[in-house]
Amino acid sequence: MDTLDPDRPTHIRHLDRLPRGFLDCPVNRLDTILDGPTLIRLRGERQPPLFVSILLHGNEVSGFLALQILLRDFHEKNLPLPRDLWIFVGNVEAARYGVRRLPGQPDYNRIWAGGEHPECRMAEQLLEELSSQPLFAALDVHNNSGRNPIYGCVNRLDPRYLNIARKLSNTLVYFTEPHEVLGMALSRLCPTATFECGISGLAEGINRVVRVVNELLVEEGISDATLVGEDLHVFHTVARITVDETASLGFGEQTRRYDLCFPEDLESLNFRYLQPGTLLGWKAPGSPGLTVRDNDGRDVHQDYIRYENERILTRRPCLLSMLTADITVIHQDCLCYIMEPYPLQT
Ligand SMILES: [Zn+2]
Structure with a gap:
């Protein structure tokens, strides 16, 4: 075994319920309740699970805030989730400092196609686990630092993928590079979209994620209808x-x-x-x-x-x-x- 920095994760943690304090935890304190990258598997009334990845970049908090709002709502109303919800919380360490990644860490959205970093082993382990059973759909939620519209990305031009992305926005981007992103790996497993929610923490992006996750938890299937509409803008990177x-x-x-x-x-x-x-x-x-x-x-x-x-x-x-x-x-x-x-x- 090489001499790894103890803070460099080589495997993911698992939880089968929300850790105590999750619903009110400030994002920069998540490291006090999560011991590194964690897969939280919440039971709902229906399977297979909806998978949502948040905080691959530690300074992109909208996905986390959206899930807090959504889960708090179910919790307060004492309602069960309509579908299993699997949440992957990524770079908890970077979130503590409000940065994309820490010096010495790889970019957590470039570790999903193999590589030498310990974090690549963690990524491989998660993908292996996700591919061992069916998934309903997958989302990877991000923000960008620049002034961009809120837009949805797909790595495949399958109508189901596009329909998920379109739930977020009429502006869609199709890309195949960089190929080391989580969205690309998930696209091999189930209908997947990456959500770019504008500036981190702003209400508009958060509210849209809450709405889309709620919709996906309730829906019985993902529409494979061809996308039409004059207000639809699709771009290719x-x-x-x-x-x-x-x-x-x-x-x-x-x-x-x-x-x-x-x-x-x-x-x-x-x-x-x-x-x-x-x-x-x-x-x-x-x-x-x-x-x-x-x-x-x-x-x-x-x-x-x-x-x-x-x-x-x-x-x-x-x-x-x-x-x-x-x-x-x-x-x-x-x-x-x-x-x-x-x-x-x-
Ligand atoms: Zn990002």
Whole structure:
């Protein structure tokens, strides 16, 4: 056995009821009632269970707050859950500090396709357990740090998957990369959607999750009807923009103090149709620019961006998502994803 940090989980904990204090626990105190990543299996009147994952990122609390509201309601009315509900509480340690992940930890939403981290073993164990019996449906609930609409993601274009995502929002995103996400692994087991609930902790996102989970607990099956509707927007993630690990980043007018500089209102570009020539930022002379890779990992920056003097401009019509002004998130995850409209056959 190697010398693992005792705080690095290699297996999940199990509970068959809510731990005492869960319904009123502040998210940054969850570590006092949960001993690391935990699967809580709650009995309901019907099987198979609905699986809901929360807090894979410790600073994305809407899923947790939504489940507190929902479960408190059943508890106060002394009503049984209409269906089994399995809750996976992810990065309890990071939640304590209100961060996406702690230094030294892997990103908990990149551990679901194998790997060397102890956390990958924990992930494998959970997936093995989930695949050993039927699941009704699965949700993985997130927030984003930038100003984005609330939207639902799917990793398969199966109508059942799309119908779950559409319960959250008319804005849907289909993606296959990054493939190490929990949503991708769950998609092999049952109808699955990942919920992006806007800024963490805001009522709109929380209330929508409460409503959707309630609906899924009551419903007898997941609709496989083809999605139609003029108000429906489906996008396909085609590439991802990252910055060099060592690049210094800033916001505001380019002053050359930073390797890369972005407009103050960068986040206002999220989910908007951008014309070629839209300004994304400035690059200091000699600094590495943006890295743009497609779903196969190919360098495609020449397709999507161009540099004009020090300005970084879009080269073709596209949409961006997850643009954020949070420099830590840009470094740890990415600057944004590039999307194109996806025509659904109707
Ligand atoms: Zn997240």
